[in-house]
Amino acid sequence: MTFFEELNDGNISGVAYKNIRLKKNIISYLCNSGNCTIAELCKELNVSTPKATNLITELVNDGIVEELGKLDSTGGRKPFIYGMISNSAFFLGVDVKHTYINIGLADLQKNLVSLSENIPYILNNDKKSLLELCELIKQFMSAAGVNKDKILGIGLNLTGRINYATGYSYSFFNFNEEPLTNFLEAELGIRAQLENDSRAMAYGEFNAGVVRDEKDVLFLNIDYGLGMGVLINSHLYYGKSGFAGELGHIPLFNNEIICQCGKKGCLETEASGQALLRLFKQKVAEGSSTSLISQQKLNINEIILDDIIQAAKNDDVLSIELIAQVGEKLGRGIALLINIFNPELVIMGGSLAETGDYIRLPILSTINKYSLSLVSRDTQLKFSKLGRKAGVIGACLLVRKRLLEDTL
Structure with a gap:
């Protein structure tokens, strides 16, 4: 039985269980620290030389680790160096948005080896939409040219309230009694994990994006809705029930706009992509001019958020003015x-x-107007480096992290 087959065997215990845990630690160490010798592994894992040698040999035989030759030495016996075979395993990341999805495939060393962006898709909370999503994922896997047995897990990001520990989604695809992850695993034949899209984006940006040495970081997902991922001391913060980061539902405004959560006055009703879209259509209906209508001859009901964003980049005055209004409210x-x-x-x-x-x-x-200067002066404000790839990368890295954690 290979290492990856052992991972999926729930009946392993005793010495075999301990060996799997040590192998996971070896893989994690090699992925994060690069190549190493047996002596370095012994020190890192606190195991004997024979034990480390046996574990490495098994991983080499499974095609996961490779021997890279001998280390140059000034004297004595030259030790062998070992490193990961990146394409021995892969992780699939799926980032679901309201009008499209992004799907990516990453190898063991965090390299994104395949990516499909802006795949047309309409997110609805019904069985048809869920089955369509599964079909798009299957098509991507088929086109990626990777043996399905080498894909160790899939991370699926959804907006709204997600409990990754139980596998339940409470905002979308919540019409089955069983966890959504169970349905995905049965449909796709791969171990599945769920994550809130903003939290996954935060994790991707923290590990492969604009973050350098910072440990306490807030990631704001300013999209159709408004979400947030929180990292405290370099760790994702979930809260008691796993729902931390619901920035969009802070009751900051005294308005009569009903939020998608069912309440009124939420920040998301005034400072989000859906708020921008609503304001834009309202202004056009009231007679405001815009290049989106006059030049592209779009019907007002056909306009989507990306149209307004592109119009602003093309100097459309109405789009720019309304984005500034949303920015001012978001700043609060x-x-x-x-x-x-x-x-x-x-x-x-x-x-x-x-x-x-x-x-x-x-x-x-x-x-500058509303924050305390003593508090805000040491806070940097930056744009995402990964852009729309942040969610896919974060999903892949979270699946990888959880698979290689020190528990089964």
Whole structure:
């Protein structure tokens, strides 16, 4: 039985269980630290030389680790060096948005080896939408050219309330009694994990994006909705029930707009992509001019969020003005976060972050107005480096992390 087959065997115990855990530690060490010798592994894992040698030999035989030759030495016997075979295993990441999905495949050493972006898809909370999503994932796997047995897990990001520990989604595809992960595993034939999209994006950005040495980081997903991922001391923060980060549902405004959560006055009703879309259509209906209608001859009901974002990049005045309004209101929410968390870094991601200074400048102005200067002066504000790939990368890395954790 190979190592990856052992991982999926729930009946292993005793010495075999301990050996699997040690092998996971070896793989994790090699992935994160690079190549190493047996002596370095013995020190890292606190095991004997014969034990480390046997474990490495088994991983070599399974095609997961390879011998890279001997280390140059000034004297004595030259030790062998070992390293990971990156393409021995893969992780699939699926980032689901309201009008499209992104799917990517990463290898053991975090390299994104295949990526399909902006695949047309409409997210609805029904069985048809879920089955369509599964079909798109199957098509990607088929086109990727990777043996399905080498894909160790799939990470699926959804907006809304997700409990990754139980595998339940409470905002979308919540019509089955069983956990959504159970359905996905049966449909796709791969171990599945769920994650909130903003939290996965935060994890991707933290590990492969704009974050450097910062440990306390807030990631804002400014998209159709408004979400947040929180990293405290370099670890994702989930809260008691796994739902931490519901920034969009802070009751910050006294309005009569009903949020998708069913309440009124949420930040998301005034400072999100859906708020921008609503304002844009309202202004056009009232007679405001825009290049989206006059030049592209779009019907007002056909306009989607990406159309407004692209129009702003093309200097459409109405789009720019409304994005500034959304930015000003969002800045109030960010000022509140800075006063509460005193973070080292706030990252802005999601589709609205692609508008650059059109949203950044009003946010900065409002932060300066509402945040405490002693608290905010050490907080950096940056845009996402990974952009729309953040969710896919984060999903892949979270599956990899959880598979290689020191528990089965």
